[in-house]
Amino acid sequence: MQEVIDTAKRLLSDGTVNRVAGWKAGEFPYDVTPAVFTTVEEIDNGFIYNDFCAPNLSKYLIKESHKEGKILVFLKPCDTYSFNQLLKEHRILRENVYIVGVPCTGKVDIGTVRAMGIKGITDMESDGENVTIHTLYGDKVVPKTETLGDKCRTCKSKKHVIYDELIGEDGEVNNDGARFELVEKLEKMTPDERFEFWRGELSKCIRCNACRNVCPACSCENCVFDNPGSGIQQRAATDSFEENMFHLIRSFHVAGRCTDCGECTRVCPQNIPLHLINRKYIKDINVFYGEYQAGEDVMSRAPLNAYTFTDCEPGIVYERGGNE
Amino acid sequence: MHRIGVFVCHCGTNIAATVDVKAVAEAALNETGVVFSADYQYMCSEAGQTLVQDTIKEHKLTGVVVCSCSPRMHEATFRKAAAKAGLNSYMVEIANIREQCSWIHKDMMSGTEKAVILMRAAVAKVKLNAPLTPGQTPVTKRALVIGGGIAGIQTALDIAEAGFDVDIVEKQPTIGGKMTQIDKTFPTLDCASCILTPKMVDCAQNEKIHIYSYSEVESVTGFVGNFTVKIKRKARYIDEKKCTGCGECIEKCPMKKVPNEFNLGLDNRKAIYIPFAQAVPKVATIDSNYCIKLKTGKCGLCSTVCGAGAIDYTQQDTIIEEKYGAIVAATGYNPINIEKFDEFAYSQSPDVITSLELERLMNAAGPSNGTLVRPSYLSNQHDPEAHPHTIVFVQCVGSRSTECRKGSKEYCSKICCMYTAKHAMLIREKYPDTDVYVFYIDVRTPGKLFDEFYRRAVEQYGVHYIKGMVGKVAPKADGKLNVQASDLISNEQLHIDADLVVLATAIEPDKSARSIGTMLTASMDTNDFFTEAHPKLRPVESPTAGVFLSGVAQGPKDIPETVTQASAAAAKVIGILVKDQLTGNPCVAHSDELMCNGCSACEKVCPYGAITYSDKEFRQPDRTVAIRRVASVNPAVCQGCGACTVACPSGAMDLKGFSNQQIMAEVDAICR
Incomplete structure (x- = not known):
């Protein structure tokens, strides 16, 4: 998208910023990588913005915003929620960031494409409507809507909740609840079925830590899983059950702060639907403490960090668990 | 090892x-x-x-x-x-x-x-415990008493007597509380005003006591020895320092149709008022809900007649902040709302009244100047029909209830047996031509000279005590009240045509108690009575350190018991204020700055305001210096509740004596 590149060059040349956070091609054209550009030449040579630019750039600003000078960042609607949440947690220096909101119609998810049974992928391109997939066995054309991951298929918002400048028209928040459909399916399972489901999914985990490293909420100075002082550092290595617990502990740590950006599932090399654990908590928080969207604003108190007279009693939470 | x-x-x-x-x-x-x-x-x-x-x-x-x-x-x-x-x-x-x-x-x-x-x-x-040493914190030598009834007054007087400053916060325009509305007191029948008003005056004159009337507690922070309290002084549109209480303004106020809450709505007062003659402080208050000037901008008569120039229509609510070493909750009680008790026809007939309303009817300063009249004849007191001949008292209305009717209470309100005996006796004494019936479940009169008092009502004054409950009160066309009741001892159904029915209404804690309890982090029972630290051995202390209980706020009790408890609470307060330093709790939170993300989650959940953030320099592994925002805990303010340790996403916040590792070790040992 030329407008994005033009904006980047303009703001860099006029001195508004001294760096640009964006995307560049990775090892494969569909495997886009976040990158920081410091000159117009670098942008000309490497900057891209297309239907494969899924990575959420918000988390990189924790480090980048503390560096010298102002940085330009391009944020998709869902990325602005992560940015706001980090701002609320005092992790980003707002004055050192210039945000340009970019429109998004959903990003192609390589996992979804592979799940269609398409093998030997050598290249992919998208014209916005259709995705052309080049494979060792010939080309395939698939409508883009079919290549979206669960995150984009049930997109929570096309609205930028924070920006300095906007490219294109701003969209609307989507409250149709579609993003909780898979969670509801899991809730309908018996506890044994659910246990089997998650044991099956989580036992695929190879503990590569990609989910943790990409997660904007997982931005602790020193992660408990890396910290010998925490007393749980090596627990995940004890047995397969403890290893599965890694994901549950991680999801509890981000509960109430997770904006549902879906990066965990996107980067998982084992295709574990990790975002469903977070969405279950988001759904429960909505049910028990009233609708709440982390990152929607900077000022509001998160339900799990606030005590009010209208908070539901723990008994109600237990009762519901007991009825299932 | x-x-x-x-x-x-x-x-x-x-x-x-x-x-x-x-x-x-x-x-x-x-x-x-x-x-x-x-x-x-x-x-x-x-x-x-x-x-x-x-x-x-x-x-x-x-x-x-x-x-x-x-x-x-x-x-x-x-x-x-x-x-x-x-x-x-x-x-x-x-x-x-x-x-x-x-x-x-x-x-x-x-x-x-x-x-x-x-x-x-x-x-x-x-095995993971570490030796800890408690710190010392200074004590603010000033006490706060919330509620200016007889409980609060006695507590304040006793604390002041010991030489400490004490503030009373009272939401009404005057201190005195429920006792000011009562006519005579059992078991000695001395007049309530005569024994209460001197104490009210003592409060006003004592230089150690400061009364914030028409004020409410807005917020409480801090901990034993160091509470910070915000008090809202509601606008009374009168300069308290200038008002002499002469009453000229009240005389001239044209707004006469305001239900008089002091007489429980039995008569009316003006929009500018002093609740009663002995009010302390004796200062007028303008009721903004009724004042013509405040509502429409026209009138202003009171300001014209006030010689002291005390009227100020522009006054606003103000918030003042004060520091205290100890707080006493003396928030008192109210009779329950009995409109849901249809069978007694309380909302249908003015001649069905509560016992507190009877107190006002029998009080010389009340709406009938102390003559007992049927409330339906209040505006026509000289009518021969105004004098009631048959009076029925119903005990335990809403008390000792096993039904789940809204507003009824499981507990015994404790004071009703005695005050009903008092009412019956006083009526029979003053009006020997009356028939007085008392319907009861049990008569409970333990206490010094109490049973003797009740027996006097039965034996000397011929009050008809009937064991049984009233099933229905039906107003008749001629204005009488048909009382249908059962006499359980003779196993008969009774029909009595009464002129006046008096309901011994259950009492409940004042509605403000719940929010004050929350501000004080003082625990309460299901009936909203404050819970004591130990029901037998620490009866005037709340489980929250530095918070004490006085009067009915803790449970139903009569005046002698209230005064006893009030003095006991004062003694406990003095025990704190007399100390220069309090030994703190070393089991407090602390933050590991190397792990802290600076997210403020702990700061948001801390109920004591013990956590602050600051930017600090940290040497990085690559020898550069980074500035990070990190939390630190003020150990003197931290009460060790642990809320921050659970809120902290990174595990930087930990509680000494209850560290995350220790709790994990306990769980591991249990699951082993």
């Missing part, structure tokens, strides 16, 4: 009957680090404590686990004992094998198994 001693208490048969204490002591020796274990009949006794102390010295113990009752009971005892033997107090852990084990198990096998598990958890925890 750990050298841990485990001491298992029998607590007589309290523990030993359902827990094999010898087996627990033996099992303790299997735990790594345990070098000694013993069981003893009463570990808290002097002999038991000596055993602990001797063992600490002899075996050079590094940690002690006492398997006994709840730590609330004797943790302090064993900590003190350990300290005397040279072991840091905080190297002692209690395994509660009584309340959490022997008392709830019937079977020796399962009781013992659980006791062993609890012991194991405590041993696992004590």
Whole structure:
């Protein structure tokens, strides 16, 4: 998208910023990588913005915003929620960031494409409507809507909740609840079925830590899983059950702060639907403490960090668990 | 090397009957680090404590686990004992094998198994204990009394008597509370005003006492010795310093149709008013809901006639902030709303009244100037029909109720039997031509000179006491009230044509108690009465340190009992204010700055405002310096509640004495 590149060059040349956070091609054209550009030449040579630019750039600003000078960042609607949440947690220096909101119609998810049974992928391109997939066995054309991951298929918002400048028209928040459909399916399972489901999914985990490293909420100075002082550092290595617990502990740590950006599932090399654990908590928080969207604003108190007279009693939470 | 001693208490048969204490002591020796274990009949006794102390010295113990009752009971005892033997107090852990084990198990096998598990958890925890030293905090030598009824007044007077400053916050325009509305007091029948108003005046004149009338507590922060309280002074549109209480303004105020709450709506007052003649402070108040000037901008008569120039229509609510060392909750009570009790026809007939309304009808300063009249004839008091001949009292209206009707109470309101006997006796004394019936479930009159008082009503004054409840009160066309009731002793149904029916209405804590309880973090029971720290041994203390209870706020009680409790609460307050320093709790939170993300989650959940953030420089692994925002805890303000440790996403916040690692070790020991 030329407008994005033009904006980047303009703001860099006029001195508004001294760096640009964006995307560049990775090892494969569909495997886009976040990158920081410091000159117009670098942008000309490497900057891209297309239907494969899924990575959420918000988390990189924790480090980048503390560096010298102002940085330009391009944020998709869902990325602005992560940015706001980090701002609320005092992790980003707002004055050192210039945000340009970019429109998004959903990003192609390589996992979804592979799940269609398409093998030997050598290249992919998208014209916005259709995705052309080049494979060792010939080309395939698939409508883009079919290549979206669960995150984009049930997109929570096309609205930028924070920006300095906007490219294109701003969209609307989507409250149709579609993003909780898979969670509801899991809730309908018996506890044994659910246990089997998650044991099956989580036992695929190879503990590569990609989910943790990409997660904007997982931005602790020193992660408990890396910290010998925490007393749980090596627990995940004890047995397969403890290893599965890694994901549950991680999801509890981000509960109430997770904006549902879906990066965990996107980067998982084992295709574990990790975002469903977070969405279950988001759904429960909505049910028990009233609708709440982390990152929607900077000022509001998160339900799990606030005590009010209208908070539901723990008994109600237990009762519901007991009825299932 | 750990050298841990485990001491298992029998607590007589309290523990030993359902827990094999010898087996627990033996099992303790299997735990790594345990070098000694013993069981003893009463570990808290002097002999038991000596055993602990001797063992600490002899075996050079590094940690002690006492398997006994709840730590609330004797943790302090064993900590003190350990300290005397040279072991840091905080190297002692209690395994509660009584309340959490022997008392709830019937079977020796399962009781013992659980006791062993609890012991194991405590041993696992004590291994991670570190010696702690409590800090000292200064005490603000000023007390706050919330509520200016007889409870609050007595508490304030006693605290002031000891030489400490004390503030009374009263939401009404005057102090005095419910007692000002009462006519005579049992069992001596002296007039309530005559004994109360001198105390009110004492309060006003005592230079140690400051009265914030027409004010409410807005917020409370801090902790024992160092509370900070915001008090909202509601706009009364009068300059309290200028008003002389002459009453000229009231005389001239054209707005006459305001229900007079002091007389429970039996008559009207003006929009500018002084609740009653002996009010303290004797200062007028403008009722903004009715004042013509405040509502429409026209009128302003009061301001024209006020010689002192005290009227100020522009006054606003103001908030003042004050520091206190201790707080007394004396928030009092109200009769319950009985409109839901249709059978007594309270909302249908003006001649069905509550006992408090009767007090006003019998009071010389009341709407009928002390003549007992049927309220339906209040505007026509000289009518021969105005005088009631047959009066029926109904006891326990809304008290001792087993039904779930909204507003009714399970408890006994305690004061009704006595004041009904008083009412019946006073009426029979003054109007011998009356027939007075009292319907009761039981008559409860324990207390000095109380039963004698009740017997006098029956024997000397011929009041008809009938055991049984009134089923229905039906207003008749001629204005009489048909009372249908059962006499349980003669097993008869009764129909009485009464002129006046008086309902002994249940009392409940004032509605403000709940929010004040929340501000004070003082616990309350299901009826919104404040809970005492111990029902028998600490009856005037709230479980929250520095918060004390006075009067009906804690439970139903009469005036003598209220005054007793008020003085007791004052004694407890003085016990704190007399100290220059209070020993703090060393089990406070602390933040590991290297792990802190600066997210403010802890700051948001801290109920004491103990956490602050600041930017600090940190040397990075690559030898550069980074500035990060990190939390720090003020140990003098932290109360060790632990809310921050659970809110902290990175685990940087931890609680001394209850560290995440210690709790994890306990859970591991239990699950082993």
